[in-house]
Amino acid sequence: MHTDPGSISGSVLSSISRDLSGKNAGDILQRVADQFKGEIVCATSFGLEDQVLTDLIIRQGLQIPLVTLDTGRLFPETYELWERTEQRYGIRIQAFFPLSSSVEQLVNERGINSFTQSVEYRKDCCRVRKLEPLSRALKDQKAWICGLRRSQSVTRQSVEAVEWDSAHGLYKFNPLFDWSEDDLRQYIKAYDVPYNALHDRGFPSIGCACCTRAVRLCDDVRQGRWWWEEPEHKECGLHNRPRH
Structure with a gap:
């Protein structure tokens, strides 16, 4: 579903937001499951947030x-958790891979590790390995659920329970x-x-193995992601939000 963002009025989004106001995570999940039955997915990258949502x-x-999204460069520990999660809950988590040709x-x-050369190149890598697969994962959906939290980073301090994802033309619930933490x-x-x-082992936020490292307890949660970049750049594009 790729609706024109202009067709989603602020009043509609505000109405949904008011309906969810004061609700806990379980209540929010129940409401969106009922409202978007058959047209909603939950995206997991197997972080703490995603494991809580799965449970x-x-x-x-x-x-x-x-x-x-399997970027092809995940940690072995992430694949192990993927399998363990499926076995624990008796489910199958649908995988979306980047296009091999891309x-x-x-x-x-550009080379195997071009993402270290510039923010532009890193975002191109994320586009190929994450954004394009996500667009297929969200095809024909009206909403998606993810584990964004306000305290994760400076780029997420204004996250709300529900937002309009203009890039994909659907609602995003957090x-x-x-x-x-x-x-x-x-x-x-x-x-x-x-x-x-x-x-x-000191990894509060876990992405691709080549782009993630351990941090100190006093560091920002996402300090270990793309550590060579400035904090305001540390998004892969999956959760770009409008700036006001």
Whole structure:
């Protein structure tokens, strides 16, 4: 669904936002599952947030399919968690891979690690390995769910429970928008939710192995992502938000 952003009035978005106001993550998931039945997916990259969302969806018996983007450069620990999550919940998470022809062209023209050369080249790599596969994952959907939180980084401090994703022409729901890192940890411990072993080795945010490193406890959650770039640039494009 690629609706003209102009056709979605601010009043419609405000109405949905008011309806979700004061609701907890489980309530938000239940409401959007009912409203967008058969036309909504939850995107997971197997981070703490995504594992909590997966557990909530399965625990509540919600009909929300899970999708993931396999960039081809993920950590071995991420693949292990992927398998463990499917086994734990008895589900299959649908994978979307980058187009092989696009990856070949990118690598053959610029080299295997061109993403380190400039922000522009890094974003091109993300476009090939993440954005294009995401567009296929969201095709024919009216909404998607992800684990954005306000406390994750300076680029996400104004995240709301629901937003209009103008790039894909659908609603984006962030049920954990106001959760803290401690909230995530407490939930995972309480419900014994499987999580990536790298989180216990100083990796609060985990992406591609070549673009992620461990950080200190005092560092920003996303400090280890694209560490050679300035904080305001540290988005891959999946969650670009309008600037006011």
